[in-house]
Amino acid sequence: xxxxxxxxxxLSIQEGENLTVYCNSSSVFSSLQWYRQExxxxxxxxxTVVTGGEVKKLKRLTFQFGDARKDSSLHITxxxxxxxxxxxxxxxxxxxxxxxxxxTKLQVIP
Amino acid sequence: SQTIHxxxxxxxxxxxxxxxxxCTVEGTSNPNLxxxxxxxxxxLQLLFYSxxxxxxxxxxxxxxxxxxxxxxxxxxxxxxxxLSDSGFYLCAWSVxxxxxxxxxxxxxxxxxxx
Numbered sequence: 001x002x003x004x005x006x007x008x009x010x011l012s013i014q015e016g017e018n019l020t021v022y023c024n025s026s027s028v029f030s031s032l033q034w035y036r037q038e039x040x041x042x043x044x045x046x047x048t049v050v051t052g053g054e055v056k057k058l059k060r061l062t063f064q065f066g067d068a069r070k071d072s073s074l075h076i077t078x079x080x081x082x083x084x085x086x087x088x089x090x091x092x093x094x095x096x097x098x099x100x101x102x103x104t105k106l107q108v109i110p
Numbered sequence: 111s112q113t114i115h116x117x118x119x120x121x122x123x124x125x126x127x128x129x130x131x132x133c134t135v136e137g138t139s140n141p142n143l144x145x146x147x148x149x150x151x152x153x154l155q156l157l158f159y160s161x162x163x164x165x166x167x168x169x170x171x172x173x174x175x176x177x178x179x180x181x182x183x184x185x186x187x188x189x190x191x192x193l194s195d196s197g198f199y200l201c202a203w204s205v206x207x208x209x210x211x212x213x214x215x216x217x218x219x220x221x222x223x224x
Binding site: 031033035040041042043044045048088090092098100101102103 | 146152154218
């Protein structure tokens with residue numbers, strides 16, 4: 001079983017639609033990161049959330065950390081083809097202890 | 111600014127052959143360094159991490175080893191590759207003293223063992 005469950009695993013939507021992907025766990029994390037990875041490349045850090053209930057915005061992307069610091073969501077408004085990629089969440093449980101989810105593979109169709 | 115390099119980008123090796131993948135970081139000192147393997151449907155699996163020269167921690171028992179001969183150099187090795195070693199290998203670094211372990215990844219090496 002995965003420590004971090006990401007859902008959905010696959011998502012295909014039309015350009016302009018909104019979407020939300022989720023990252024859930026039964027463990028508490030001291031911080032949580034979201035990354036985007038394109039095929040054949042390394043993941044790129046998007047954001048870090050630290051405080052329970054924290055909301056961060058990055059242009060059309062909104063990240064939220066759950067109040068209990070066990071889960072997080074990523075909402076994309078008016079998705080663009082450039083948003084296509086694998087979205088990974090990673091939770092930190094202590095020094096050097098980072099666990100990655102399997103990811104949500106997003107395809108935005110023009 | 112900091113950059114991270116990995117080479118080679120792709121590699122095809124026969125079963126039983128040795129392996130050496132190299133990772134170097136520029137623009138930072140005393141980084142934490144990591145080796146991950148990414149397989150389809152399994153996410154990123156942490157293989158090794160290092161907090162300093164000569165200091166290696168292994169996360170899973172396996173056919174691979176890692177070394178850190180210099181502050182900003184991290185090497186992943188194997189004496190005899192197995193078919194199951196195929197995958198996408200990623201090197202990453204993080205700031206050594208930072209509390210939130212944000213990691214910065216290299217471009218990866220695609221290894222195919224035949």
